[in-house]
Amino acid sequence: MKDSKKAQKSRNRVVDRSTFAEVGYPDTIEEQGDALSQVLRLVRLRGHAVIDGELGALGEVIFPPGRASFLHLRDGEAVLVPREGGPLLLQAGDSVLSLHADGFTLQDGSSSEGTRVLKAKISFRAGHQTQNVRWAANSDIVGRFLACAFHFDTGPPGSFIVGLPRLIHIKCHNGRIPQWLDAISRFLIDEAITAGPGSSILISLLIDLLVIRTLCTWINGRGKRLDGLFGLRDERIGRALNAIHLNPAHGWTVESLAEIAAMSRSNFSDRFTASVGVPPLRYVTRWRLTVAADLLRAGKLKVMEVAQTAGYGSEAAFSRAFKAQFGYPPRDSRRLADAEASVSENPESD
Structure with missing residues (x-):
């Protein structure tokens, strides 16, 4: 219960982005370039x-x-x-x-x-x-x-x-x-x-x-609209997604995202969920964990450091959320990355 309260509290604050920068994750919007690049950089x-x-x-x-x-x-x-x-x-x-x-x-x-x-x-x-x-x-x-x-x-x-x-x-x-x-x-x-x-x-x-x-x-060919990646036709929801991808370390709330979309909180939440398939804060969590997985696979940070960077108040809360999304604990990330690299270099025939 305590971990849950800490995790909830962490979502309402701005997360320190310096750790992202230390491992090569861009710190400012100017360095980040565009949201499409932020999504594609994680596609391996x-x-x-x-x-x-x-x-x-x-x-x-x-x-x-x-x-x-x-x-x-x-x-x-x-x-x-x-x-x-x-x-x-x-x-x-x-x-x-x-x-x-x-x-x-x-x-x-x-x-x-x-x-x-x-x-x-x-x-x-x-x-x-x-x-x-x-x-x-x-x-x-x-x-x-x-x-x-x-x-x-x-x-x-x-x-x-x-x-x-x-x-x-x-x-x-x-x-x-x-x-x-x-x-x-x-x-x-x-x-x-x-x-x-x-x-x-x-x-x-x-x-x-x-x-x-x-x-x-x-x-x-679609006018560089990031929302096209998600099959969205709602430009306002696309703006919110763009903001999340550009700055995953920010302490996003439904209110702040609704403001970017120029919508009321309730209307934004309903339309975001209908368009993307999950509620806004759940999507923010999913994206943070995806970025966190990338950091862990790089092997430059400890689990607790990545947990704090992703906005979690404890390693235990982060580990539970991470395993729920990816099916394995964060501590296994580097080992799995090394194993996959080995298989790629030495493939076995069926």
Whole structure:
């Protein structure tokens, strides 16, 4: 009970941000830049597969569910059929990001019912693997593509992923592939094919770069509105989220957030909960714990120091909240981070 009162009291004060700055977390709004960067800095990926593929006429490639994936149609034309929703026509240069790991099918758009379809199922098993695959009938290639499979590191970004569209489609305008996409794709394919010492971590970083850059491109196309990350259409709620992400160490209250949103306390609370899925202060807690998890995984601070930085009056209260969100105690964060890094460097085959 005492811990609960201390935790409640800590939410009503401004938390000392100096500890964030000591471990590289920006202290001022000017240093922070933008809220999107603050969200994306906590998104860490682990790449599993790189596929340099060719799709043949009447061909169909099945991408199974279970892994998030990125697909870039390097040339030609194809149709992407998601497990839910209508088909997407992909043209040369288009990219598709599937963060919910639903799986999808890539097929020749000219195929029709009753036509024999050549099928090939890609398995995104654990561990890095590279596939150079060709599904073509009589060398009749209708499209070439790059595909990557990955999963998110522990310390998940919570609502960030949950609220995103199931498929993010980035169209290539006027058939001109962005220079950054062409360069990273070629580099990734080359690194995957000529894999050597250090390639494992480099491939993961390149996949990370592709995903983050694609997300930034999508956000920029929406007028740089951070609320788009959460599927929100309420600009006022978006302003409150922006403030939380820019300054997680602040002692936010419903009143202070409602003021930023230019709304009454009760109206703000109701609309925030309806839009984001959780009440305002619960979201503030979730975001603080996500940032705290990042600090713990860096291994530069003790648990009590991170607890105080996150606004908790005791290590016990912080530990309970942390375990409730992530499923493991804060003291295990560094060990888990080291174990994951080891697996990434030395993947085992199924």
